[in-house]
Amino acid sequence: MTIPFHTLGQRHLVYAYCVVWLFQFGYGIWLAVQWRKTRR
Amino acid sequence: MVNDTSKATASRSGWGLLWLALTLAVLAVGFYHAMTAPTEATMGNLYRVFFYHFPHTILSFLFPYLNCGASLLYLFWRGSSRERALKADAFAVASAEVTVLYASVGLATGMLWARAAWGIWWTWDARLTTYLLLWLLYVSYLLLRSFSAAGQTAVVSAVLAIFAAIDIPICYMSIRWWRTQHPAPVFGGGADSGIDPSMYPAVWWNLVGWTMWGAFVLGLRYAIERRRQRQDAADALAYLGEPQEAR
Numbered sequence: 526m527t528i529p530f531h532t533l534g535q536r537h538l539v540y541a542y543c544v545v546w547l548f549q550f551g552y553g554i555w556l557a558v559q560w561r562k563t564r565r
Numbered sequence: 566m567v568n569d570t571s572k573a574t575a576s577r578s579g580w581g582l583l584w585l586a587l588t589l590a591v592l593a594v595g596f597y598h599a600m601t602a603p604t605e606a607t608m609g610n611l612y613r614v615f616f617y618h619f620p621h622t623i624l625s626f627l628f629p630y631l632n633c634g635a636s637l638l639y640l641f642w643r644g645s646s647r648e649r650a651l652k653a654d655a656f657a658v659a660s661a662e663v664t665v666l667y668a669s670v671g672l673a674t675g676m677l678w679a680r681a682a683w684g685i686w687w688t689w690d691a692r693l694t695t696y697l698l699l700w701l702l703y704v705s706y707l708l709l710r711s712f713s714a715a716g717q718t719a720v721v722s723a724v725l726a727i728f729a730a731i732d733i734p735i736c737y738m739s740i741r742w743w744r745t746q747h748p749a750p751v752f753g754g755g756a757d758s759g760i761d762p763s764m765y766p767a768v769w770w771n772l773v774g775w776t777m778w779g780a781f782v783l784g785l786r787y788a789i790e791r792r793r794q795r796q797d798a799a800d801a802l803a804y805l806g807e808p809q810e811a812r
Contacts, residue, residue, distance in 0.1 A: 528596075528597060535610050537611065545670055545674065548666065552782060553781075557785075559789050560789055
């Protein structure tokens with residue numbers, strides 16, 4: 526199974542994908558940190 | 566008793582991790598389908614933003630209703646059952662935060678798509694304006710919760726949540742009521758709406774994946790808020806238990 530990365534050949538498309546992953550997983554990591562902080 | 570509580574917490578964490586693993590697997594399949602879906606005739610590869618813009622926007626219309634429902638329950642229970650009211654309040658905070666997260670991604674991906682497709686970052690179109698209003702309402706909800714020092718913060722924010730939810734149907738229907746810059750609905754928008762069936766896997770895998778991710782972050786944020794509530798209650802009790810001269 527190969528992923529055709531050439532379909533990402535648009536600058537704004539790449540930015541949009543980066544926004545999605547950064548926002549979502551950034552928030553996920555922040556939650557994980559809060560989870561550890563609030564542990565008794 | 567303590568042993569039972571820690572066993573229950575460990576069991577919930579185990580299920581949470583399993584859910585997270587499953588979610589990441591679904592998102593990976595969604596990513597693969599988003600990359601391999603056929604190229605669109607007019608926009609080329611740029612249309613692939615849709616596979617992320619669509620689920621985030623749809624889900625940012627769903628989470629505010631959870632926030633509104635939890636706020637109503639908070640107002641209903643606050644006089645009769647304190648524990649239930651606190652749970653509802655924790656759920657309201659969690660759902661508002663996830664709403665802002667999903668709406669931020671919806672806005673950002675929409676603006677990037679607009680810049681490439683229309684040549685502009687922003688226009689005061691009906692959908693964009695009502696969507697920005699939605700984002701601002703939930704950001705103000707979170708700011709109110711963060712900076713309000715009054716004892717009635719939960720009540721005031723619950724009332725705000727009920728009013729904020731009024732924007733959701735207006736925003737959702739805006740592309741049906743007013744034909745401005747934003748395209749007509751892709752699904753359920755009449756005879757000419759829809760996409761090629763070969764693009765369905767990318768749409769549905771991503772919709773399911775981001776729904777699962779939303780449920781995961783919502784559950785985790787709720788659990789964190791419940792911990793904070795218990796910590797606050799313990800701190801208050803400890804303060805009351807201290808001798809007067811020690812304060």
